[in-house]
Amino acid sequence: MKHAPPLAETIRQGIDQITHRAFREHLRFVKTSGLTMPQFNILMQLHYQHECGVSEISARMDITNAAASQLVEKLVQAGLLERTEDPHDRRVKQLRLSDNGKQLVEAAIAARHQWMDELIASLQPNERETVAQAMHILVSHLPPIADSR
Amino acid sequence: MKHAPPLAETIRQGIDQITHRAFREHLRFVKTSGLTMPQFNILMQLHYQHECGVSEISARMDITNAAASQLVEKLVQAGLLERTEDPHDRRVKQLRLSDNGKQLVEAAIAARHQWMDELIASLQPNERETVAQAMHILVSHLPPIADSR
DNA sequence: GCATATATTTAAGCACACTTAATAAAAAAG
DNA sequence: CTTTTTTATTAAGTGTGCTTAAATATATGC
Numbered sequence: 001m002k003h004a005p006p007l008a009e010t011i012r013q014g015i016d017q018i019t020h021r022a023f024r025e026h027l028r029f030v031k032t033s034g035l036t037m038p039q040f041n042i043l044m045q046l047h048y049q050h051e052c053g054v055s056e057i058s059a060r061m062d063i064t065n066a067a068a069s070q071l072v073e074k075l076v077q078a079g080l081l082e083r084t085e086d087p088h089d090r091r092v093k094q095l096r097l098s099d100n101g102k103q104l105v106e107a108a109i110a111a112r113h114q115w116m117d118e119l120i121a122s123l124q125p126n127e128r129e130t131v132a133q134a135m136h137i138l139v140s141h142l143p144p145i146a147d148s149r
Numbered sequence: 150m151k152h153a154p155p156l157a158e159t160i161r162q163g164i165d166q167i168t169h170r171a172f173r174e175h176l177r178f179v180k181t182s183g184l185t186m187p188q189f190n191i192l193m194q195l196h197y198q199h200e201c202g203v204s205e206i207s208a209r210m211d212i213t214n215a216a217a218s219q220l221v222e223k224l225v226q227a228g229l230l231e232r233t234e235d236p237h238d239r240r241v242k243q244l245r246l247s248d249n250g251k252q253l254v255e256a257a258i259a260a261r262h263q264w265m266d267e268l269i270a271s272l273q274p275n276e277r278e279t280v281a282q283a284m285h286i287l288v289s290h291l292p293p294i295a296d297s298r
Numbered sequence: 299g300c301a302t303a304t305a306t307t308t309a310a311g312c313a314c315a316c317t318t319a320a321t322a323a324a325a326a327a328g
Numbered sequence: 329c330t331t332t333t334t335t336a337t338t339a340a341g342t343g344t345g346c347t348t349a350a351a352t353a354t355a356t357g358c
Contacts, residue, residue: 007269007277008266008269008277008281010281010284011281012262012269013284013288014285014288015265016261017287017291018164018167018168018287018288019167019172022164036345038345038346053305054307055305055306063345063346063347065305065306066306066307066347066348067345067347068306069307070307070308070346071345073307074344089355090305090353090354091305091353091355092305093306112165113161116161120156120161123286123290127286128156128160129156130279130283130286131156131160131283131287132157132159132160132163133279134163134280134282134283135159135162135163135283137279138166138167138280139163139166141268141276142268143170185313185314187314187316202335202336212317213317214337215337217336218336218338219315219337219338221336223314238324238325238334238335239323240323241335
């Protein structure tokens, strides 16, 4: 019998497979939502950030302000985003998820959790314990911040 | 002190964060490669499958044959794909990565492994053991096949 | 106050992925 | 052998995201 693969290789393969699975599921959901990826990304950003201006979106997505403005416009038209004037600085527009927008994002998160929960449910209690421990370790070691900007 | 989050929640958050990180890294690489996502996906598919026809690509990507043919054409023009006639069935074209194509895909995989390896290197030996164990558990429970077709 | 910088929008135009419809060639079915 | 199906391509047209350039409005620096 050959020797087992080194731990690092096992971890790499695990991350590869899990992310691959997660990505495919996410793509499928976005497709059924009728939105494009960039549009959807804006919604997700606003879910985590709750409120921001157009410039913050263009900065995070690495596109021009003009591009971000156009994307936002479509989402406003679609009734997924609310765009109001910032009273403190009337140049900036405050962007926020509308109720419909929130609903869509929550559905996306639920879909993302579905296959995870099935996976988790298939584990033995002691396995679940090990996996949770590992995730805690990984997350705590992940990125100091790594914003690349 | 409040109670700790349930294991399932810890696992979900771990998977979320890891996939998010992986996705961002991958996007960055694809961008620098000068290719678009659909083009890159074809290369990745041919990396894992080594050889296939145009129809298989359109089926897997859920686009028409016409669209797949056009994408393939661009990759052939770019020198990343080889397209030859299948002698067994002269309707189908055998698609295969060229040497340049292979090189690009390998660079992508190397880039994907880079941050993982940094992460792995930051772990204590016993942590690494736990994480590897967890990954093994997860992968073995992942998807029977789940090809959705 | 006046010049400059910042935040956003609009217009014009390009590249890309995608679609449908039409074409061609080979394989499979009858 | 004729008809039908499969595989791939081409042509024409649509929608999207993106860019640059120009316009507008507000805030900031001196």
